[in-house]
Amino acid sequence: MKRTRFDDWPCPIARATDLIGDWWTPLVMRDLFFGRRRFDAIQESLRIPRAVLAARLERLVDEEMVVKVAYEDRPPRYEYRLTDKGRDFWPVLAAMWRWSADWLFDAAGPPVVLKNRETGRVVNPIVVDEDTGAPVDLRTIRVGRPPH
Amino acid sequence: MKRTRFDDWPCPIARATDLIGDWWTPLVMRDLFFGRRRFDAIQESLRIPRAVLAARLERLVDEEMVVKVAYEDRPPRYEYRLTDKGRDFWPVLAAMWRWSADWLFDAAGPPVVLKNRETGRVVNPIVVDEDTGAPVDLRTIRVGRPPH
């Protein structure tokens, strides 16, 4: 039996899960965000099986999260770069980072943190409503039909 | 070969991916957030294989995202309820929701939206720095060691 697909479900969470809901894709995206662009660099960083990395990158290219760019013709060499769609995924990883740092580490917290590139201050991501700035938590949210 | 585990990696994204990085767990969490608490309700909603749902729920209980509560003794009946750790995961799904709604649907957008429970207004989640309120995007963030 093939894996169940969610990529045509009406729920946004389902479609996103179809795309990044596996054990390697979020980490591949993380490496791309951190500036690793070459196959071997990602493979060594994650120690991911090469066949799996090739399959994940192919899927990300198909979905236009990433483009494969030749940076050298002879010998042919390629690198993988984030598209706008891919870059815009970063806040999702930032939200995951925050939750994980809060709940999956001991009291000392993780050995790495997010910092503002200019001020150097530690950044703690939270998720808020774009219009009101109010934190998005379950008690204040419901699901409904789009207006009109 | 066993699946590679990330749950002791120093990177928060890796640990979170180990826990929710599969094709069903985010959707199980979604159902719990939407108030489905019983095994059969989740199974029918997602049409997930029963064995897979049992394994996912067991993992979520082990990780203390969810507690299994008997709500009836004879006959024995159970339901699954989110813990604080589980409820705090909602912003991650909200960030996924926003990205997915922006990039994985046609111009009309998804047929469901998030709304403020009181005002009824549409909520568009964004990820910002808790202290400054500045949007968290890749250009302004770097990774560093925690202070001190």
Next chain:
DNA sequence: GCGAGTAGGTTCGCTTATTGAACGAACCCA
């Protein structure tokens, strides 16, 4: 008392995915 129904799973046989290691292809340099 007996069969049907319900909730919450487990077991079964089969298909697909993941794994580490080895192998290729296409070029470079000495």
Next chain:
DNA sequence: TGGGTTCGTTCAATAAGCGAACCTACTCGC
């Protein structure tokens, strides 16, 4: 000629996912 680099593919074995059927422990209607 022989190695090195980069970007993969192929391989056999193991693990995970799949739908369907089955199990347990009750309740209810007759």
